[in-house]
Amino acid sequence: MSSRSPFSEMLATLIRQRGVVGSMVVSESDGIVVDSNLQIGVKGTVVAALAASLYRKARLSASAAGLGEATFLQLEAERGRVFAIGRNDLVMVTVAETRANIGLIRVAMLRALEDGGLG
Amino acid sequence: MTIAVVEPWVEEPLKRFVSEARVLLALLLHPSGQVLAQHGFTRAMDVMSACALAAAIHASAGELGRQLEGKPFAGLHHAGRERQIFLAPVATARGQYILLTVFDRESSLGLVQLYYGEFQARLAAAAPAAPEPAVVLAENFEGELNRNLAVLFGRG
Numbered sequence: 001m002s003s004r005s006p007f008s009e010m011l012a013t014l015i016r017q018r019g020v021v022g023s024m025v026v027s028e029s030d031g032i033v034v035d036s037n038l039q040i041g042v043k044g045t046v047v048a049a050l051a052a053s054l055y056r057k058a059r060l061s062a063s064a065a066g067l068g069e070a071t072f073l074q075l076e077a078e079r080g081r082v083f084a085i086g087r088n089d090l091v092m093v094t095v096a097e098t099r100a101n102i103g104l105i106r107v108a109m110l111r112a113l114e115d116g117g118l119g
Numbered sequence: 120m121t122i123a124v125v126e127p128w129v130e131e132p133l134k135r136f137v138s139e140a141r142v143l144l145a146l147l148l149h150p151s152g153q154v155l156a157q158h159g160f161t162r163a164m165d166v167m168s169a170c171a172l173a174a175a176i177h178a179s180a181g182e183l184g185r186q187l188e189g190k191p192f193a194g195l196h197h198a199g200r201e202r203q204i205f206l207a208p209v210a211t212a213r214g215q216y217i218l219l220t221v222f223d224r225e226s227s228l229g230l231v232q233l234y235y236g237e238f239q240a241r242l243a244a245a246a247p248a249a250p251e252p253a254v255v256l257a258e259n260f261e262g263e264l265n266r267n268l269a270v271l272f273g274r275g
């Protein structure tokens with residue numbers, strides 16, 4: 001997305017992490033991209049819809065199991081990882097290659113959330 | 120899952136769409152309002168009403184799009200408190216059809232749009248060659264409409 005939004009700076013910080021190929025803010029209930037910073041080839045709308053659904057179900061599962069709110073979701077796949085964290089019906093989704101530093105991404109996303117990145 | 124179809128080539132793509140997008144209701148119809156397939160409806164009357172309304176909404180939205188942008192709008196989404204509808208055209212070699220689908224919090228607009236794209240591709244691939252051109256609204260429209268409803272609800 002070319003125009004600046006309240007999320008642009010936060011997304012730019014995440015995309016600068018080594019191995020990160022895309023970061024997005026997605027509406028949890030709709031699965032629609034609110035803002036994104038993606039490398040060419042990343043299917044933003046597809047990842048957004050599926051990741052938001054996954055995060056929502058993980059959140060509901062954690063709540064149903066009496067574990068409280070889901071804080072940080074990490075999905076490991078053959079060639080990379082998907083991270084998600086949410087608040088206020090918004091989910092911050094980061095897609096990274098296997099070479100990415102998980103710890104740094106996790107810290108960056110949690111810090112962005114604490115700083116009110118999702119309101 | 121129960122999918123009722125008038126034309127067999129529609130069944131598999133619609134079944135996958137319903138299963139993957141986790142929608143409550145799905146209706147595939149001709150822009151004239153004739154039903155081709157349905158999932159989730161229990162009464163022929165409901166299908167008939169939904170088809171008539173969907174065809175009318177599609178025609179109105181299409182014309183509005185042409186007036187505003189020079190081309191019809193691609194899709195229409197309406198969010199209710201509990202349920203949402205998504206209405207969009209599907210192009211095939213046999214012509215254009217309309218997909219009307221209703222979903223709740225089990226799904227999302229993003230998921231429905233995602234699987235609608237896949238449904239479009241599958242339906243286009245499954246569609247047989249176009250038939251001979253026919254009149255827009257056939258003389259026996261009502262008879263055909265009733266026949267389709269009877270096929271869908273097992274009264275054929």
